[in-house]
Amino acid sequence: MAAAEIHALKQHAEENNNPATWRRPPHNIEAEQALLGALLINNDAYDRVSDFLKPEHFFEPLHAKIYEILATLVASGKLADPVTIKPFIPAEEKIGTMTVFEYVVRLAAEAITIINAADYGHIIYDLYTRRSLINLGEEIVNTAYDAPVELVPAQQIEEAEKRLFQLAETGRYGGGFENFGSALTKAIDMAGAALKRSSRLSGIATRIHSLDNKMGGLQKSDLIILAGRPGMGKTSLATNIAFNIAAACQKDKGEENEGGVVGFFSLEMSSEQLATRIMAEQAEISSSDIRRGNISENDFASLMRAMQKMQQVPLFIDQTGGISVAQLAARARRLKRQHGLDVLVIDYVQLMSGSSRRASENRVQEITEITTGLKALAKELNVPIIALSQLSRQVESREDKKPQLSDLRESGSIEQDADVVLFVFREEYYIKNREPKPGTEDYSKWQTDMENSFGKAEVIIAKQRHGPTGTVRLAFQADYTRFSDLADESRLPERYG
Known part of the structure; x- marks a missing residue:
């Protein structure tokens, strides 16, 4: 030319x-x-x-x-x-x-x-x-x-x-179809990475072994719904998992990474309340005692030691209430750009709002937009998202209080978009509230039921695309808001104290 x-x-x-x-x-x-x-x-x-x-x-x-x-x-x-x-x-x-x-x-x-x-x-x-x-x-x-x-x-x-x-x-040239050979290579790489990890998991370990064994860890791009009625401990379980993953992060140590960077959207609690829960769990001091100042000098020294060890943990908290799915996505992208991101936790779905005007006019449509947006975000960022959800009150009207998929509020879209649905259930909570008058025959039976259920919880895997459903039995220490394995004390996650 x-x-x-x-x-x-x-x-x-x-x-x-x-x-x-x-x-x-x-x-x-x-x-x-x-x-x-x-x-x-x-x-x-x-x-x-x-x-x-x-x-x-x-x-x-x-x-x-x-x-x-x-x-x-x-x-x-x-x-x-x-x-x-x-x-x-x-x-x-x-x-x-x-x-x-x-x-x-x-x-x-x-x-x-x-x-x-x-x-x-x-x-x-x-x-x-x-x-x-x-x-x-x-x-x-x-x-x-x-x-x-x-x-x-x-x-x-x-x-x-x-x-x-x-x-x-x-601005990427990839995308579209890829041949089956490439997909197989990715699958083998994932299996090889799992083999190198001490946890032997393909996903990110929650450090609660019985749960990891059932789920294979938290899988990338999965939307995991963690649901339960108030008082069951769903926030405690999410907080335990989030901290366990962040505490196991080994980003700059040249080793096979067993944890990751965690983003936690706390729409209900402030960042200080969340930090208090984590500190209580790690130092084994009652969170209510910490809030009321009912602690000794030794307890305070334990808190300070725990705090110093936890300060470098890559756990990032956003305490904005009523955040929209678009705002949440923008902040998650920013966190991934600036610090990296391996797991995202949202507490909880019903406190979020939709972005479109049409969705805000209908709550079911709004929840649909939120869950669809969260699933799309999980795929976009290629990280597991743990989204907490409330259950409807119909659970309380049944004799059997164990939750079912139909108990999810606005359950259609939540159940459909989720890759995994977990329910937290503590029989102890309901038995404790049914305490009869002391000295009666019913009281003796109640005491037996309380002893059998005390300090125990169940995580019911009601849906899992990649694996089996079933129930995982865990220990729950209410004072420290800690979930852990029932079987073997030696397998509990390492605590800072």
């Missing part, structure tokens, strides 16, 4: 793109010409770029138009060459000294090979991404200068983060 014609084409592109400053947006006219030429001489080259390259990614509008016509013809099984696309382009319009049709013929005539078609496509896409970053930056600046009254700065930040993350995620 003659230098004069390329110069004329660049002027044409810049006139159409209306550059706002003297600096020209990043582009590569020659790469666009080379790719279009390759496509015109061999339509098979389209398969190499069709998965990621779209007409809007071209800088020159005429090139975008030609590519769009090429793509339409090839997709419909027709031949795409200068003759077949002529009726659909402004054939007689001038570019420098030649018509558009003559220009298209020249593109095909000067194309040498299709070998580099994918490389040209990547160049075009990368430059489009850079232009998109420039445009996004300008929009952020302009919006910040002239923001409407109803747009608070926090919303603008969340929108900017969302768009940046979308740009980062779409």
